[in-house]
Amino acid sequence: MAVERTLPTSEAEDLLDLTRGLADKELGPRAAPDEEAGAFPRDVFALLGRSGLLGLPYPAAYGGGDQPYEVYLQVVEELAARWLAVGLGVSVHTLSCFPVAAYGTEAQRAALLPDMLGGSQLGAYCLSEAHAGSDAGSLATRAEPEPGAVPAPRAAASGGTGPGAPPEAPGYRIAGAKSWITHGGVADFYTLFARTGGPDSGREGISCFHLPAATAGITADPPERKMGMSASPTAVVRFEDVRAAPEARIGAEGQGFAIAMAALDSGRLGIAACAVGVAQAALDLAVAHSRERRQFGRPVGDFQGLSFLLADMATQTAAARELYLSAARRRDAGRPFATQAAMAKLFATDTAMRVTTDAVQVLGGSGYTRDLPAERLMREAKVLQIVEGTNQIQRMVIGRALAREARTAAGAAAR
Template sequence: MSDRAPRSVERQLPTDEARDLISLVREIAHREIAPRAAEEEDAGRFPREIFTLLSESGLLGLPYDSEYGGGDQPYEVYLQVLEELAAARLTVGLGVSVHTLACYPLAAHGNKEQRAEHLPAMLGGGLLGAYCLSEPSSGSDAASLRTRAVRADGVAARDGGAAGASGAGRGGDWVIDGTKAWITHGGVADFYTVMARTGAAGARGITAFLVPGDAAGLSAAAPEKKMGMKGSPTAQLHLDGVRVSDGRRVGEEGQGFAIALAALDSGRLGIAACAIGLAQAALDEAVGYAADRRQFGRPISDFQGLRFLLADMATQIEAGRALYLAAARLRDAGLPFAKQAAMAKLHCTDTAMQVTTDAVQILGGYGYTADFPVERYMREAKVLQIVEGTNQIQRMVIARHLAGPEGR
């Protein structure tokens, strides 16, 4: 197994606080995350204790308001933290990104009372979140979701007035039924941000809810058996008469789909940063191996064909990093960034797939074995082209910004 030390990326950071933050993340990644990554991924073990440590270290709420336990960090800094975590282990970097995504609806659209009640525990109290939009029959076509939430007074009248643990039966509460699919942290999360239909068909009939992980009627199926990221549980989530108070409705009725899309714009930047972290880890491994491996009496890094391949890998990584940071700076300035977020997600995840494939090629037969991490990186990279909007969807988003919607 490779024990090669990762290279430190030279970063332009806006403040001394941000530089100290990156140093802390690198220390945690080097000491706590990377040494166990290969073994735990092979065993399919979810590192919950790492997320507890990250929460205690103030790293699970970085882009949110310190009034509610966040870190007040701009996305420019937060995303570089994600990149460092993903370079050590994608399960951790992606897990932090998903948690941040799950917190976004409440942080951006919750009222002051909701934020004060729930956000401190979500951002720095050790809780872990999941985001529930996709369903078995609605992935890319998310607006066709079927999970339904109805007012609990109607349910209470139907079942004789029985009230659930959340105080259902008071008229303002909700009962949710349905199945969500491809849920990262499904079965291990402490809270789920759930999009459910409360009105007519289409995007305007969807509302967002904050569902506690221990709610009665909430259960997770067995985790999916995946090609990569085996340590990150992905599962269907079943909601069977789950009752939540109206105080856990986030935003207005019918606003949920707009909230979901806004969350995904930011989430796609998280995926982009994780992809570049993974690609950087693969490049570092390939460069180190090429310097050590000798053929025909000299290091294989002396051969021009391989040197050009490494140069192309490094160039694509730097381009991806610049692209996601440019999008992040637009977001931090309060400017539109959805097109740039789609571009970053598209380019960075395609780069991760190409770079990890090239790293396997550079290592040759060794790259195809579990003795070196690049085979795992290659397997993990594939999912990044699929999650939070496939790369085909990203192309549709970009084209819509350039040429307008189809069928005008």
């Protein structure tokens, strides 16, 4: 089913055409075999970087594409429709770049972003812990300030020493572990959130760090054995007596939680776009099967039972797309969008789960086999209801926003 898109510029239309061609040629044929083998497609991310698709929402001055989120998310959707491991990987990488792009110093941006956005580096976002998943404010990984000089890391972009504070400034000694990290063990850098305040400092005691994967003391456990997305490694990443220069900190001490939440607001839109891509792929598969499969002398899609099911699948997928695009346009206009991002993530991922399940039903017995991608899409859809804030957390975010609005309205009425 052709997706009709309204794009803001002819450049954006060309970008979507480039993405579709690349995805059809490089992603579609590899998705099933590489998922079966659990093979991480690092070369695909390098290709996306060379094609200008890894830094779309970031400034061109640092190697980005200067594209609005409305366009970037549609690129992610197209990638995810062919191979979720790649679409979600682009979303996670974009999330990992956000702190440097939005909160880094000018020197940090100039030194770090070109390689991060150009495809030579792939990022991972290290927030969740075994006992601090949804409750990120209670994370236990520590970054203890320590006195004395700490050698600044060499900046890959310039070949010199890292930008920022003088060498006599205190650095940090980091210890802890992060769980459920996409690209854990294969990333080139880790965006890490660790506690720099006291044990009872809560959200105000968390800071953000940019750490090259080659830093001594950073290791990753073997990848988790997941029900889907086997080509995308998810692993525990351990930080054992890691020494970080002061230049590794992004933003001010204690600003990390605010940075993390701001990044996740945008990241949830990326997950919503991935979910719509998966739902669209399942819908296309189901519609094609309904026209090709014949029973009782006619295509099975002519029977009302299946026809109505397909109609619901198409409606839900289209509605999910419009919801994430509406939130993206609010973001692009500089308007608050956190609640709308939560709504988009909630609705789109629930839609993906429902549509992929129905696609398996439409295909019948063949849908339950690995000969067709329907069962893989169904397994992949499930994780989207969990990552970057479970859908229960999204409902909490939305519910709290409604309560705030009600209190504000009541206060205004009382005045």
